[in-house]
Amino acid sequence: MIAIVDYGMGNVASVKTAFKNLGYEVEITDSFARLEQATHIILPGVGSFKAAMDEINQRGLLEPLKELAAKKPFIGICLGMQLLFEKGFENGISDGLGFIPGEVNVMETEYILPHIGWNQLNIENNNVPFADFQDKHVYFVHSFQAKTEQKYLVATADYGTTIPAIVQKGHVYGMQFHPEKSGEVGIGLLKAFLEQTASIGGHVE
Amino acid sequence: MIAKRIIPCLDVKEGKVVKGTNFIGLRDLGDPVEMASSYSKAGADEIIFLDISATNEGRQTMVDIVRQTAEQVFVPFTVGGGVRSIEDVNRLLKAGADKVGMNSAAVVNPQLITESSQRFGAQCTVVAIDAKRVGDKWHVMTHGGSKDTGIDAIEWAKEAEARGAGEILLTSVDTDGVKNGFDIALTKTVVDAVRIPVIASGGVGKPEHFPEVFKETDVSAGLAASIFHENTFTVKEVKDVCKQQGVNIREA
Numbered sequence: 001m002i003a004i005v006d007y008g009m010g011n012v013a014s015v016k017t018a019f020k021n022l023g024y025e026v027e028i029t030d031s032f033a034r035l036e037q038a039t040h041i042i043l044p045g046v047g048s049f050k051a052a053m054d055e056i057n058q059r060g061l062l063e064p065l066k067e068l069a070a071k072k073p074f075i076g077i078c079l080g081m082q083l084l085f086e087k088g089f090e091n092g093i094s095d096g097l098g099f100i101p102g103e104v105n106v107m108e109t110e111y112i113l114p115h116i117g118w119n120q121l122n123i124e125n126n127n128v129p130f131a132d133f134q135d136k137h138v139y140f141v142h143s144f145q146a147k148t149e150q151k152y153l154v155a156t157a158d159y160g161t162t163i164p165a166i167v168q169k170g171h172v173y174g175m176q177f178h179p180e181k182s183g184e185v186g187i188g189l190l191k192a193f194l195e196q197t198a199s200i201g202g203h204v205e
Numbered sequence: 206m207i208a209k210r211i212i213p214c215l216d217v218k219e220g221k222v223v224k225g226t227n228f229i230g231l232r233d234l235g236d237p238v239e240m241a242s243s244y245s246k247a248g249a250d251e252i253i254f255l256d257i258s259a260t261n262e263g264r265q266t267m268v269d270i271v272r273q274t275a276e277q278v279f280v281p282f283t284v285g286g287g288v289r290s291i292e293d294v295n296r297l298l299k300a301g302a303d304k305v306g307m308n309s310a311a312v313v314n315p316q317l318i319t320e321s322s323q324r325f326g327a328q329c330t331v332v333a334i335d336a337k338r339v340g341d342k343w344h345v346m347t348h349g350g351s352k353d354t355g356i357d358a359i360e361w362a363k364e365a366e367a368r369g370a371g372e373i374l375l376t377s378v379d380t381d382g383v384k385n386g387f388d389i390a391l392t393k394t395v396v397d398a399v400r401i402p403v404i405a406s407g408g409v410g411k412p413e414h415f416p417e418v419f420k421e422t423d424v425s426a427g428l429a430a431s432i433f434h435e436n437t438f439t440v441k442e443v444k445d446v447c448k449q450q451g452v453n454i455r456e457a
Binding site for chain 1 (some may be wrong): 206207208210245250272275276277278279280281298299301303328365371372400401402425426433455456457
């Protein structure tokens with residue numbers, strides 16, 4: 001069973017269906033017992049960094065998420081990816097989950113914000129498993145972006161500045177765009193995440 | 206770079222997709238969820254539902270349509286039409302809409318834009334503006350383009366942005382239904398006046414009208430209804446023409 005972490009930040013119907021269509025059972029839950037049972041943890045999210053971390057803390061999810069990320073395939077989507085980093089600067093400074101070194105700041109670009117729409121992926125570091133996604137379009141909606149080390153980048157997008165689009169450290173992944181709103185390409189990217197993490201507990205069906 | 210978006214719009218009345226919004230000679234075209242799904246598979250970058258239901262039952266049906274669409278369609282979709290209050294916005298977002306469009310209600314009560322943006326975020330707050338040329342200006346029209354509010358459309362677009370709108374859906378009442386192309390002058394003026402994405406609407410009769418508006422203005426997206434519904438042209442044909450003319454589009 002794949003668990004989508006329920007912490008009241010954004011609609012997850014499409015995320016749930018995307019994984020269901022890939023052949024998995026999916027549960028939306030904030031129960032640690034249920035999250036413990038899951039093969040994979042999905043951290044979604046729409047809203048502000050600070051509000052999201054406040055929700056995670058209030059629901060007592062901070063330590064459980066840290067425990068889960070240490071042993072299970074884990075993916076943060078959109079705001080959920082931003083939370084993987086150490087600090088966020090949206091509505092004041094707040095600590096993130098700290099799974100990947102880096103910070104989240106407002107995008108510095110001459111283009112209009114939010115960055116809404118379909119933008120192309122540039123695969124970084126000659127990443128082989130994601131090589132087929134070079135130049136593919138995925139759907140972004142955000143005004144803040146991560147800043148991290150080159151080695152954690154799987155893919156970036158260009159919007160007058162280089163935006164980390166897919167990040168990875170071990171079996172913890174993040175996608176800044178919405179794979180569940182990115183058509184066939186998005187579903188393919190979720191599948192790639194499942195395949196890449198299959199060896200550590202998750203199985204591909 | 207970011208791709209220009211091609212957006213089919215579905216007019217939904219009492220749970221069915223209908224042709225035309227003018228209530229004269231409405232014709233059933235089919236099931237909104239099925240049509241949205243087939244457009245998304247055909248390469249639509251986004252779908253817009255415009256609810257023109259006249260009854261509460263119809264609007265409730267729209268919520269069910271939104272819920273089903275969220276489960277079956279893997280591109281973003283916006284719902285507009287009949288959005289009167291912050292509770293309407295909340296209900297549609299909760300059902301799974303990515304964005305909610307507000308039109309007349311925002312003109313009557315601009316605070317609705319502010320509230321929606323603060324509570325749900327700019328990214329899901331779309332302000333729809335119907336504009337008509339009056340002398341050397343454009344006026345905001347309501348009631349399906351029939352009532353002149355006297356409000357300057359460019360100033361209204363700026364106010365919508367200042368209040369936190371994340372996007373403007375701009376329909377030219379002058380070109381809507383004429384099929385002779387988008388209203389370039391209006392679109393260019395609004396796009397140049399704001400720093401948020403604008404969707405151009407009204408006037409598409411053939412695929413070439415899309416590259417025209419993308420080349421002559423910095424608009425982010427173009428919307429059309431009838432050319433897609435009547436199977437005159439497919440989304441793919443529109444994208445092929447855009448690509449031939451050097452417009453950056455997403456190849457699905």
